[in-house]
Amino acid sequence: MSRLRLLGTMTGVELRLFVREPITLIFALAMPLVMLFVLGEVFGNTPETDEVIFRGVGAMDYYVPAYVGLTLASFGVLALPVHLAAYREHGVLRRFHASSVPLWAILGAQVVVMLAIATVGSLVMVAVAMPLYDTDLPRSTAGVLGAYVLSALSFAALGVLLGALLPTARAAQGVGIMLFFVMLMLGGAGPPPEVVTGPLRVVGDVLPLTYVARLLQDPWLGFGWDAGTIAFVAGMAVAAGVGATVGFRWE
């Protein structure tokens, strides 16, 4: 079987399995919408005039790209690691390994499926936000696409790393939920970094989502590019990718 057909076959299998797991699917589609409604009702989308909290734009213009990042993060720290760790824990990886299914095909299929679902979730959220809160389309579509691809790769690599290192689905879930909530609260998708101070600010500054949110906001809101932000997200992709390759275990 050619490499592309193998990836296609495995992706088809993973997609069917994912769609049969309604909880994950509902979470992926509903989570960004719930976030959008809750903060949208609190803050609205009036552009800032005097004090700069939301980078000088309306709150929801600030949050929509951040929620796109949050959706990617939820797959990177929760769905992907839990799925991978469960496969190892239950002996599914062992079964695939014994039938010579290469690792790249197993991981590739999972990543493709999860990114597809995350993308659908984000598109739905953006489509709802525009009429509801009058949010803007990206200023630079190509820029947002590039930022999205880099962010997706980075969180996919982190997901594989966590899935490689955490021995059981339960462990992956525990660690994943913790990381997800910390990022939700302190990583740019919760209170904006401008109002977070002290130690919490320090924590926020090392969270991947902080940088992914900024990476997506910059081209979306027309703020150009920040080399440091790009370097952090790309660096995480490389570091997590290397770590996952070294740390991976079939059983």
Add this chain to the structure above:
Amino acid sequence: MEQPAIAVEGLRRSYGDVEAVRGVSFEVGRGEIFGLLGPNGAGKTTTVEIVQGLRRADAGVVRVLGLDPASQVRELRRRVGSQLQDSALPARMKVREAVDLFGALAGTGVDRDALLEGWGLADKRGAAFASLSGGQRQRLFVALALVSDPEVVFLDEMTTGLDPGARRVAWDLIRDVRARGTTVVLVTHFMDEAERLCDRVAVMLGGRIVASGTPQGLVNRHAPEIRMRFSAPAGGDLAWLDALASVRRVQRWGARVEVEGVDPVLAEVSAGFLARGAYPEDLRVEQPTLEDVFLRLTGGEGDR
């Protein structure tokens, strides 16, 4: 001479301080059903996992179909089938999907409907893996091991969890597989299964092979005693039994008699009764089985 399907020489493997396999050597001929027996923890599974290229050996030479499982694993996997212990499929994968997936991965393959039919899974085609019973899962894994029409198939505890009827069906199916020329390696701790199915067996204990040969050969060598039980015929004196060269021991409990001996004890004792004109009405013979060999060799030892 034809190259053997499997040749293992001086295989060793340790886990930390524990030597799981300590110098194992054996050969399996093409088209043979070979049984690897032993108590839990004897090193059987480690041995067959190394042979399948799923684990690395610390030392030793292994050839499967002339291939080295350590360096030619990709080529090897195309030609062997594996039914593993402790493996699973994704919970929501359906039986039919699993067979299609593993058939597609193998490229070539057998008639998948006939395969499911044979292993009694035809009416479970649309069932999710998680909903299958232990026995159904076990049968599905054997079917998946065979879906690529392999030259060698490894079955690790194939009939664990199957009811007696399903076990016999499984044995017949394995005989069919062999009849098509496939070499079968069976890891089991069911002695009746090994005795009925295997052409040759090797008994492992503490990481070594302590005996090998045909099941009957092992019985003859390690448990040659035959037991005869009967009620003493009325008025008959049985002292003559002790004089027979083939009789090892005679025990009596009232009218009940048990004679233990070696070949040709059956013929000698029967002839003795007939010559005296008084024979028991209820003569029963108990043949030693592979289980007796196993218990003798292992001293009933297991890891739990």
